Amino acid sequence: MPVQPPEHSNKAVFLNIPYDDRFRRLYFAYISGLIHLGLDPRATIEIPGGQNRLDKILDLIRSCRDSLHDLSRVELDRNPPFTTPRFNMPFELGLAVASAKLDSTPHDWFVFETKHRRASKSLSDLSGTDANIHRGTVEGVMRELCNAFVRQSQSERASVAEMLKTYRAVSRHAGEIQRRTRARSLFEASVFRLIYSVAQRAAASQKTS
């Protein structure tokens, strides 16, 4: 019998991406793009540490209507003490697929990748699922977000050009945000919150101007 999921939000999108500096541009692109689409990006970096982290991640996925899984950095992590593949992204994709299959609430999941057919090689269980290929570019991420999510109202549809304006605002202020929060990296909850709010305000100002 399916377990009742936590409070479900139709706007919430679980963002399963690598958190490393080489990915910062695409990290900003995902947040800016999703906010432009009127969606609510949710990420594991919002989850405080401590016990039951896995339960909290699963709850977060199940509370989201959709999830995006960027598998473009499923590669060997050479940081000591061991060289290991990065399993977090495919693991969380598995949790989302299970949630979509077993929960009573609807859940759609999308796989984003840089290269054609690579995801079906590295994760052959995905055969038959077309990934959204962004080619590692900011514009590519935004284009694929627009392909994945379509606003019903024509007047409210977002364009890549508008998303790029918001992205530039986020990118420009990221350093100041990090200084304010005294965060060691951009992938911390306090920074995520401020990046999110800068993106929302920049996106809204375009709609009203």
Added chain:
Amino acid sequence: MAHSVIITTPMPTWDETVERLGLSKADQEFVIRLVDEKGSRRPAASAPKTRFASSRPAKTVAKRASGQVRKTNNRARATA
């Protein structure tokens, strides 16, 4: 197959965003100052430099571009 999801929910307002993120008053003011007051203009320090943008006066650059002034070959002058 690639698929799409139709979105029917409206864009969240600023107040909804503040509530969702639990932004403090100070954080709200910080974001408003960044976006509304500093605007979308690129700060001067990081403005893209044109090919001739340097410490040289614009007049010299324009003359050099039009061929009125030739670039001084300091190395040749030093060895002369």
